[in-house]
Amino acid sequence: MWLEDIPLGRMTILGSYTFTEENIIKFAREFDPQPFHIDAEAAKQSPYGGLIASGWHTAAVWMKVMVAHRTAQIASGMEATQENYLSPGVREMKWLRPVRPGTTLTYTTEPFNKKDWPTRPALGLLLSLNEARDGDGVLYYSFISQVFIARKPG
Amino acid sequence: MSEPLCFEDFVVGRKFSFGDHVISEKEIIEFAKEYDPQPMHIDPVAAKNDLMGGLIASGWHLCALAMRLIKDGLFHDTTSLGSPGVDKVQWRRPVRPNDHLTMEAEVLEARYSKSKPDRGIVRFRFDLFRIDASGTRQLAITYTSPVMIRKKNV
Numbered sequence: 001m002w003l004e005d006i007p008l009g010r011m012t013i014l015g016s017y018t019f020t021e022e023n024i025i026k027f028a029r030e031f032d033p034q035p036f037h038i039d040a041e042a043a044k045q046s047p048y049g050g051l052i053a054s055g056w057h058t059a060a061v062w063m064k065v066m067v068a069h070r071t072a073q074i075a076s077g078m079e080a081t082q083e084n085y086l087s088p089g090v091r092e093m094k095w096l097r098p099v100r101p102g103t104t105l106t107y108t109t110e111p112f113n114k115k116d117w118p119t120r121p122a123l124g125l126l127l128s129l130n131e132a133r134d135g136d137g138v139l140y141y142s143f144i145s146q147v148f149i150a151r152k153p154g
Numbered sequence: 155m156s157e158p159l160c161f162e163d164f165v166v167g168r169k170f171s172f173g174d175h176v177i178s179e180k181e182i183i184e185f186a187k188e189y190d191p192q193p194m195h196i197d198p199v200a201a202k203n204d205l206m207g208g209l210i211a212s213g214w215h216l217c218a219l220a221m222r223l224i225k226d227g228l229f230h231d232t233t234s235l236g237s238p239g240v241d242k243v244q245w246r247r248p249v250r251p252n253d254h255l256t257m258e259a260e261v262l263e264a265r266y267s268k269s270k271p272d273r274g275i276v277r278f279r280f281d282l283f284r285i286d287a288s289g290t291r292q293l294a295i296t297y298t299s300p301v302m303i304r305k306k307n308v
Contacts, residue, residue: 027218030222031218031219031222032222032225033222034229034236035231036236046235047272048236052236054221055236055237055239056217056218056221059217060189060215060218061189063189063190063212063214067190067191067192071191083192083193084192084204084205085192086205087213087245088244089213089245089297090240090242090243091241091242091243092239092241093239093243094238095237143239143240
């Protein structure tokens with residue numbers, strides 16, 4: 001599948017992830033050891049009133065469900081794009097509400113634009129709006145991804 | 155670190171240099187196996203034939219590592235009250251095993267919170283640099299983000 005084959009405006013459900021006290025603390029001990037991310041007792045005294053996930057944990061999980069979704073697509077015989085996703089960056093990351101233990105977020109992606117990338121003419125840039133919502137549809141996190149996708153040769 | 159920094163310390167234009175971390179192949183692969191299991195991040199052999207010409211760290215890993223360096227080198231336990239998001243992340247250069255990582259931060263804006271008297275909002279630019287074995291120093295990632303910072307004696 002090439003950049004040209006990807007439809008704009010179609011939302012895909014990537015997958016879900018449950019944030020637990022265990023995985024919140026494990027991530028944060030390594031990467032974001034602030035009291036409200038690593039210590040349930042200290043977090044009670046914080047402005048959040050309890051333990052919350054690091055925003056970078058919420059962000060990294062998007063990549064996890066994205067890669068898992070794609071791997072499952074390939075395993076089911078569907079055509080996918082090139083093997084590795086490269087990206088020049090992301091925009092407008094919004095951590096809209098704290099993610100607490102027990103929250104399950106479902107991540108979605110919806111491509112909305114394609115752009116040329118003059119220095120890499122074999123590739124184009126796919127821009128997508130990505131969201132993470134709980135079971136009630138409440139939005140917790142959103143951002144705009146930009147991923148290089150190979151163009152149809154010739 | 156001595157006295158924890160607070161809102162009043164983050165004057166517009168002030169710059170900070172901190173952080174000292176050598177990233178190993180093992181930690182690149184460990185992060186990626188959990189959050190970003192693409193060949194270029196987990197398989198040194200397959201990565202050699204890829205566009206990037208060898209194993210590179212996941213961009214999300216670099217964001218998470220930058221957070222860790224910020225927590226250890228700039229923010230004390232009581233400095234940050236979290237962040238509502240990130241305006242823009244740019245992944246400029248790949249980071250490879252055994253690269254030496256350092257950080258710079260610059261205060262772009264600082265204002266009092268309108269709704270919460272205990273804090274101000276400081277917009278930072280955070281830069282993560284890689285220094286490779288030859289001593290070449292390159293900007294690896296850069297991002298701008300507003301962070302809620304506790305005011306002095308509140």
